[in-house]
Amino acid sequence: MVGGPLAVRQANLREHNLGLVLGLIVNAPVPVSRADVAAATGLTRATVSALADRLIAGGLVGELPPAISLRAGRPAVPLVTAARTIASVGMEINVDYLGIRVMDLAGSILAERVEDGDFRASDPASALGRLCGMYADVVGPVQAEIPTVGACLAVPGLVDLATGPLRLAPNLRWRDVDLLALFRAHPATNAVRLRIGNEATLAARAEAEALRATNTRTFLYVSGEVGIGGALIVDGTLFAGAHGWGGEIGHTVIDPAGPRCACGSTGCLEQYAGKDALMRGAGLDLALPVTALMAAAGRGDTRAIGSLTDAGMALGTALANAVNLVDVQTVVLGGIYAPLAPFLVPVIDGQLGTRVLSAPWSKLLVRPAQARDYPALSGAASVALVGVIQDPSSWLDRDVGRAQ
Ligand SMILES: [Zn+2]
Numbered sequence: 001m002v003g004g005p006l007a008v009r010q011a012n013l014r015e016h017n018l019g020l021v022l023g024l025i026v027n028a029p030v031p032v033s034r035a036d037v038a039a040a041t042g043l044t045r046a047t048v049s050a051l052a053d054r055l056i057a058g059g060l061v062g063e064l065p066p067a068i069s070l071r072a073g074r075p076a077v078p079l080v081t082a083a084r085t086i087a088s089v090g091m092e093i094n095v096d097y098l099g100i101r102v103m104d105l106a107g108s109i110l111a112e113r114v115e116d117g118d119f120r121a122s123d124p125a126s127a128l129g130r131l132c133g134m135y136a137d138v139v140g141p142v143q144a145e146i147p148t149v150g151a152c153l154a155v156p157g158l159v160d161l162a163t164g165p166l167r168l169a170p171n172l173r174w175r176d177v178d179l180l181a182l183f184r185a186h187p188a189t190n191a192v193r194l195r196i197g198n199e200a201t202l203a204a205r206a207e208a209e210a211l212r213a214t215n216t217r218t219f220l221y222v223s224g225e226v227g228i229g230g231a232l233i234v235d236g237t238l239f240a241g242a243h244g245w246g247g248e249i250g251h252t253v254i255d256p257a258g259p260r261c262a263c264g265s266t267g268c269l270e271q272y273a274g275k276d277a278l279m280r281g282a283g284l285d286l287a288l289p290v291t292a293l294m295a296a297a298g299r300g301d302t303r304a305i306g307s308l309t310d311a312g313m314a315l316g317t318a319l320a321n322a323v324n325l326v327d328v329q330t331v332v333l334g335g336i337y338a339p340l341a342p343f344l345v346p347v348i349d350g351q352l353g354t355r356v357l358s359a360p361w362s363k364l365l366v367r368p369a370q371a372r373d374y375p376a377l378s379g380a381a382s383v384a385l386v387g388v389i390q391d392p393s394s395w396l397d398r399d400v401g402r403a404q
Contacts, residue, residue, distance in 0.1 A: 014051075015393040017043060021051045022392045025061055026105075029213035031078030033067075052079060058396040059085035060105060060388070081105040086388065086395070089139055089151035089192075090380030092199060093127060095119055095171045095226035096275075096287075100134050101377035102142045105385060107209070110146070113138045114374060118287070120226075121173040128182045136188035149388050149395065150193035152380035153179060154202045156227045158245050162195040170251075170262035171227045195383060200229025200247055201238060202379030203334050206371040208233050209382065219330040220322060221369070222249055222315070223376075224337035226275045227262075232326060250274065252318045272314035275336055281307030290336040297343055308343040315344065316351025323356050323364060334369040341368040 024037050032040075038048045055061040062082040066075035083106040092099040096119070101112040113134055119127050131153075139148060157169030166177045179196055183189040204221035211217070217236045223229040228250030232239045240246050250270040251263050258267025271277055279286045282293050282304040296304035319331055331348075333341050345366050352366070353359050371378060388395045 015391065017041070017047065018051050018054065018392050019390050021048060022055055022060060022389055025055075025079050026081055026389050027212070031064055031080045033076035033078060035076060037079070054396070055392060056082075058392070060392055060396070062106075081107075083108060084110070084146060086385075087139075087142055087146045087148045088381045088384035089135070089148060090154065090202075090377040090382075090384065091131060091135070091151060092154040092374065092376050092380065093119060093131060093172070094154075094156050094199060094376075098127070098131050098134065099374050099377050100131070100138050101374065101381055102139055102148075103378065103381040104146070105388075107378070107382070109378075110142050111138050112377065119172055124172075124174055124177045124179070125182055127172075128179065129186060132183065132186035132188045135192075140188075148192075150195070150384040151189075152195040152197055152202070152384040153183075154197055154199040154376035154380045155179070156199050156225065156229065158248075159196045159198055160243070162197065164196045166196065168263075170264075173262070193384075193387075197380060197383055198229060198231075198244075198247070199223065199225075199376040200334075201231045201240065201244075202383060203229075203369075203371070203375040204231035204233055204247075204332075205238065205379035205382065206375035207332055207334065207369050208236050208238075209378075210370040212236070216330050218328055219332050220319070220326065220328045221247075221332045221334055222319065222337065224273065224275065224333070224335040224340075226270075228270050228274055230322075232328070249318055249322060252321060254314045254317060269314055269318045273311035273318075278307055278311050278336075278340075281310055290339060294339060294343075305343075308340065309347055312344040312347025313351060316348035317355065319348060319366075320352050320355030323352065327358070329362065329365060331364060331366045332369050333366065334371070334375060338368040338372055341366075 020041055021037055024040055034048050034052055038045045059082050062080050064078040064080055066077050084104050087102050087104055087110055090101045097114055097116050099114040102110040104110055155166055155169055158167040160167050164179050166174060166179050168175050180194055183194050200223040203223050207221055218234050221231045230247040230249035251268045253267050254269055254272050255267040259271045260266050261268035261271050276286050282296055284292055293304055297308055348366050352364050
């Protein structure tokens with residue numbers, strides 16, 4: 001009898017192993033050979049070869065020229081994720097810009113656009129309508145050549161599950177918004193498989209990928225924009241908390257008697273070290289880019305330097321509280337804090353040295369992020385690919401079905 005329970009189990013096992021092999025190739029810090037995959041998975045060389053061939057035929061994996069080997073026998077062929085065969089879309093709405101980026105499985109950017117705007121207290125439908133228009137302009141031409149698997153939207157707030165709703169984005173003044181429904185209502189995006197994620201979490205994910213080949217596998221990520229987000233990465237994986245809402249370092253308290261925050265509380269870190277606070281403290285127009293602040297500080301402007309020092313003190317205080325709680329060795333400064341790192345790090349270091357209990361025995365490393373230029377867009381695009389990487393057969397079978 002064909003298709004009995006044993007056959008089903010074997011088919012499931014094949015699909016599981018296909019995902020296992022693809023996951024290894026995707027996550028390897030350097031290209032791996034079939035023999036490497038066999039050794040890492042415990043599968044036979046013949047099984048790995050058959051699975052790799054299927055992934056290659058389906059356009060998910062590519063081969064590099066054989067590596068020169070000093071040993072006898074056939075040289076190993078390095079396996080890598082395929083370029084320009086499937087695409088995914090990362091999108092972001094933040095307080096002062098909208099962004100969209102199309103990436104392939106290999107992590108190359110195929111198309112992107114970022115538009116400035118002011119989305120403080122904005123209307124969700126009109127802001128997302130503009131983003132959907134960008135989707136049509138930017139993704140449409142790529143889609144004509146390369147199939148798109150899905151999209152993920154990064155938002156500066158608390159998201160309930162990967163499908164929403166967005167619970168709260170304090171600086172946008174959005175509360176309990178069904179983002180998926182708004183995307184479905186627009187003709188350019190009504191058929192897109194969409195996920196939603198927190199922008200700092202997604203940026204931290206991009207940073208973890210950028211650091212994959214290094215020893216830095218555990219770090220606290222802090223993302224500075226108008227709001228301040230954060231994420232804790234432990235051994236390359238996000239530690240998000242019970243609901244996925246962890247990392248909101250921007251709303252840890254610096255001074256309970258301090259200014260009111262967009263979240264409704266008072267004296268939150270954002271009010272001392274967010275971009276608006278930095279620009280206001282320096283006497284600069286809030287709409288100017290952070291390069292204006294750097295230029296002012298660079299020419300010795302005392303207000304600019306004072307503002308950066310105040311922000312660094314607040315940031316260092318909040319980070320010290322966090323590090324006392326979670327004991328990480330590395331703090332990564334993302335968003336506007338990456339280019340501002342030369343001004344901020346000495347001040348933050350001073351606070352950490354004073355306030356982190358273990359500091360005399362283990363100095364913390366505070367450094368700028370490696371993933372720059374809207375890292376949440378890259379993190380979002382890679383999250384949109386997760387379904388294909390975990391279950392490649394669903395994508396390959398669908399692709400075959402459509403081609404016929
Ligand atoms: Zn707050």
